[in-house]
Amino acid sequence: MKVMLTVIIDGVNREVYEKLLKSGKLPAIEELTKSAVNIRNCYSSFPSATVTGHTSIATSSLPSTHGIVGQAWFDRERREYIGYDFEITMPDNWIDAKANLNDRHILGETWFHRAKRMGFRTFSADLVRKGADLKMSFILPGEDRDIAIPKKLFFLRRFAKHTSVKRASVAKKLLLKAFPFHVLQHEVVTRNAIKAVKAGYNFGIVWFMETDASSHIYGPESMEGIEGKPYMYDSFEDAMRDADEEIAKLKRALRDYELYINITTDHGQSRLCESEDCHVSLSAEMEEQGINAFTRIDPHEYETRVGRKAQVVVAPSGPRMAHIYLLDRGISVDVQDFLRDCRAVEFVFWREGREIFVDDGREVSRLEEYEFGKDYPRAAERVRGLLESERSGDFVVTARKGYEFQVSSYKGAHGGLNAEDSTGFAVIHGSRYREEWMEEGLITDVLRIALSRFENS
Numbered sequence: 001m002k003v004m005l006t007v008i009i010d011g012v013n014r015e016v017y018e019k020l021l022k023s024g025k026l027p028a029i030e031e032l033t034k035s036a037v038n039i040r041n042c043y044s045s046f047p048s049a050t051v052t053g054h055t056s057i058a059t060s061s062l063p064s065t066h067g068i069v070g071q072a073w074f075d076r077e078r079r080e081y082i083g084y085d086f087e088i089t090m091p092d093n094w095i096d097a098k099a100n101l102n103d104r105h106i107l108g109e110t111w112f113h114r115a116k117r118m119g120f121r122t123f124s125a126d127l128v129r130k131g132a133d134l135k136m137s138f139i140l141p142g143e144d145r146d147i148a149i150p151k152k153l154f155f156l157r158r159f160a161k162h163t164s165v166k167r168a169s170v171a172k173k174l175l176l177k178a179f180p181f182h183v184l185q186h187e188v189v190t191r192n193a194i195k196a197v198k199a200g201y202n203f204g205i206v207w208f209m210e211t212d213a214s215s216h217i218y219g220p221e222s223m224e225g226i227e228g229k230p231y232m233y234d235s236f237e238d239a240m241r242d243a244d245e246e247i248a249k250l251k252r253a254l255r256d257y258e259l260y261i262n263i264t265t266d267h268g269q270s271r272l273c274e275s276e277d278c279h280v281s282l283s284a285e286m287e288e289q290g291i292n293a294f295t296r297i298d299p300h301e302y303e304t305r306v307g308r309k310a311q312v313v314v315a316p317s318g319p320r321m322a323h324i325y326l327l328d329r330g331i332s333v334d335v336q337d338f339l340r341d342c343r344a345v346e347f348v349f350w351r352e353g354r355e356i357f358v359d360d361g362r363e364v365s366r367l368e369e370y371e372f373g374k375d376y377p378r379a380a381e382r383v384r385g386l387l388e389s390e391r392s393g394d395f396v397v398t399a400r401k402g403y404e405f406q407v408s409s410y411k412g413a414h415g416g417l418n419a420e421d422s423t424g425f426a427v428i429h430g431s432r433y434r435e436e437w438m439e440e441g442l443i444t445d446v447l448r449i450a451l452s453r454f455e456n457s
């Protein structure tokens, strides 16, 4: 039986990926690249955020079409804050994600629908599940059931956070060797994928997420060093090598099938600067200037809590990008002035009818006339692919290099338009494919190419 699996390894910075690949540390992926269409620079949609990226991969469309405009947005009609910030605020929002990453938010059809028409039986072990015949959990063994708190995984994250000093980690490495919590999410997903294929489902999308978490916590270029072993995640490298080992397991367990396997990532990651000054809450700073701004709650909740009129909703993603919604039109100029002067803001975008404008802090230009330069790959196309969605904020902002729009002690983040945040890779493998290299593409190309090659193979 022919089986197509798409593995999304979350939040992999392309340069770091290439470094690991070239030094022989990702042997399973390296093997796949030799009979594959490889996309060297595979750019994320904008924002370069998880739910947006996964939906762009699963639909081959940009947010203006699929509607997932970020990790968070404000539903103007329902006056509701929609948040998928589970990466950062576990475990509460996991529940939120499980209950809320619902099909109603994704507009139109996914590759699960299309693959079904091509004769596949489909499964998802990813957060995009719309249209899949079988919905496997990406955090717990087995099929997706209602809410179950992934306590162990949460424990792992907290544990990982305390081990950034390598010298102190020997005992923990031993402990984790005995109780390998670190393999939990990747391994669970691998097992679930194998289970699904053996039950007869031959088109699946699966999600390895610990790479992104370790990149946020330790920084995208954190490496183990020569002596390091991937017993636990205390670097990005550990998580990435673990993902590679799980891919090797998938290949071994499914060796009796004709396996087509696509490996890609939803977005990159950039290094944040160490200074506290680089971690900026836009809503808190607006409040300091007398603008009633808030994030992560609904307006009525804000008004009840603080007793002031809700004026501005800030909805961050990555969080190096944010949607800004005006509930009070009278405040528009003040908000725009604030954003233009804010030290953390790189670009401000907004739409007037069909026209999109960009303010880089020096001048205002039409999007199509603005020279982004090579550090912002395919920027105009990706910005338009976001701002044409009615769900977008009245303003959309990105963060300057090294900055993020939240107060945290993280060393890595994403969400922006810049190359580091936006550039990943793709390997589109079939056992009879020749090795080919494309210099660049978008994540929306991956499944389109994979299925057209598959059909012609």
Ligand SMILES: [Zn+2]
Pocket: 010, 011, 049, 050, 051, 053, 212, 266, 267
């Ligand atoms: Zn992600």
